[in-house]
Amino acid sequence: MTGATQELEKPNTNHKLDKQESPATKQNEQALATHEPVNKQEIQAPQGAEHTRTGKIYTPPVDIYETRDAIILLADMPGVDESSVDVTLEKNVLTIYGHVDLPQPAGYQLAYAEYGVGDYRRSFTISNQVDWERIEGIVKAGVLKLTLPKLGPAESKKIAIKPAK
Numbered sequence: 001m002t003g004a005t006q007e008l009e010k011p012n013t014n015h016k017l018d019k020q021e022s023p024a025t026k027q028n029e030q031a032l033a034t035h036e037p038v039n040k041q042e043i044q045a046p047q048g049a050e051h052t053r054t055g056k057i058y059t060p061p062v063d064i065y066e067t068r069d070a071i072i073l074l075a076d077m078p079g080v081d082e083s084s085v086d087v088t089l090e091k092n093v094l095t096i097y098g099h100v101d102l103p104q105p106a107g108y109q110l111a112y113a114e115y116g117v118g119d120y121r122r123s124f125t126i127s128n129q130v131d132w133e134r135i136e137g138i139v140k141a142g143v144l145k146l147t148l149p150k151l152g153p154a155e156s157k158k159i160a161i162k163p164a165k
Contacts (some may be wrong), residue, residue: 056118060098060144071130071148077120078142085144087137094135095123096144 065072077085080098088095098120104110126132131149137146 029113056116057121058116058118059122060096060108060120062122073144073146073148075120075122075146077139077142077144078143079117080139080141080142082119085137087125087135087141087144087146089135092122092126092128092148094148095121096125096146097121097144098144104152 015053022160060075060077062076063074065074075096075098077096077100078097079100084099084101086097098118100119102117126148129151131151134149136147
């Protein structure tokens, strides 16, 4: 792994988002092995913090891949489309937010639900080895794909030395 992938992690944690270390990935693998449903992990607001929307906010499971030229981030956000996802980059922190509206059929009231519906939010610290100006994202079938291009190698530069006056 390069430094770009090593620094791609959640802020304020010591956990690297490596496929082998990701709690969401381990949970998904366990669920697939035992055919049990995957439980969504709800975000807990820090004490004293308030949400501006009612409802739950979940941490979307994420897979991160590294190619020679880019880092690819795939976030599973069912119910989110391109008009309801927001990706921001501020002070080296990339934040993804997805808004989900639960469609209610007219004349019906929900009596029982096994699948929790809510918004999604997750943040990552981005290294200086990522070209921030060229980050791209697409959403297809509830999966957000972000492509974070790597900066090219630094070009060497000859520095001219002037004589002292």
